[in-house]
Amino acid sequence: MAFTFRAVMRQYIPKRWSEFLALLSLSTTFFLFLQTRDLSMQLSNERIKHTAEGEEFLETDTILREEENEEKSRTIEGDVDAYNEREFYGKLDPMELNNTRKAKKEILFFNRVPKVGSQTTMELLKSLSIKNNFHYHKDRTQKTETIKLSYNEEKWLSNLLDFFNPPSVYVKHVCFVNFTQFNLDMPIYVNMVRDPVERVISWYYYVRAPWYFVERKRAFPDLPLPNPNWLKKDYDTCVRRGDKECRYQDGDERDDFGQLTEFFCGQDDDCTGFNTEVAMRKAKENVEKHYAVVGVLEELNKTLTVLEHYVPRFFKGAKDVYYNEVKIFSKINRNIYKPTTAEATKDIVRKNFTRELEFFDFCKQRLHKQYLALNLDKKP
Secondary structure: HHHHHHHHHHHHHOOOOOHHHHHHHHHHHHHHHHHHHHHHHHHHHHHHHHHHHHHHHHHHHHHHHHHHHHHOOOOOHHHHHHHHHHHOOOOOOOOOOOOOHHHHOOOEEOOOOOOOOHHHHHHHHHHHHHHOOEHHHEEEOOOOOOOOOOOOOOOOHHHHHOOOOOOEEEEOOOOOOOHHHHHHOOOOEEEEEOHHHHHHHHHHHHOOOOHHHHHHHOOOOOOOOHHHHHHHHHHHHHHHHHHHOOOOOOOOOOOOOOOOOHHHHHHHHHOOOOOOOOHHHHHHHHHHHHHEEEEEEHHHHHHHHHHHHHHHHHHHHHHHHHHHHHHHHHHHHHHHHHOOOOOOHHHHOOOHHHHHHHHHHHHHHHHHHHHHHHHHHHOO
């Protein structure tokens, strides 16, 4: 028996313990390599999901999912509301509500507002440029995003768009520019809006997401890293303590793009001033006069339907492309960098957003009118 045991030991265990340990170490290293490689691939996928594009794809998809759920649970009361809207507005003429007919050149300008689903809209336009045969142009990433321009910068931008061969699209974060002051034809303006309070909350956590400042640091190495205490501060605490970035006072000039009306009001000095009457009034005037469509993120289905019908040269097939191509960029169900904000906090903030909210409601009503004017049998 002892002889047999020794024979087995000689056969399966190396003669020297060093060889045995080397074999064990090699096996362990190989196992760890396989596990690390798998983990690395998973982390890589997660990093892609949480890039600037991925975060907004996710947020847009989440909002759309909520919209779809609301539509599924829509009752007779909702149909009565739609009927009342038709009764209230009366007969609507889509031609009268469509500024695209005024365009002398097929140049589309998407002067995108941050955190309203604009990244998703960009990807949609990029995909549609291939299907609908138009040129797609996008402004480069800026170290400091400047939405208010000097007179010479306005002129340069206007000439740039005038230089593009139609049909073309140009995308840039910038406030409304009136091209006629340079004796140039106006482009076809489009944009998106979102509940103003939800938008500033989204921006608050957007700039605190780890991938955001890592990507910014990679693009611009001389940028300083943010204070860890600032990164960890949640929105509820920021509002409760009355920190400057979470105080929204009438007339304030904000550096966080928190003023929605500014993007539609334009480049004049009186357009810069949070929640002011003059900025809201000018923003409404410009939307009514110059924008073909201002979509609403919370009503993305209706927005895509209106874009398809009012700006068909660029948005033909937009809904199909969105659901079959663009939407696939959203892979996960929640943004781990954006915790839930208390409704009580939102209510506090809303009290200071009266004119911003009025402008948002104005854009929603305009979108509803444009949709109702189409007299479509099916709901979007």
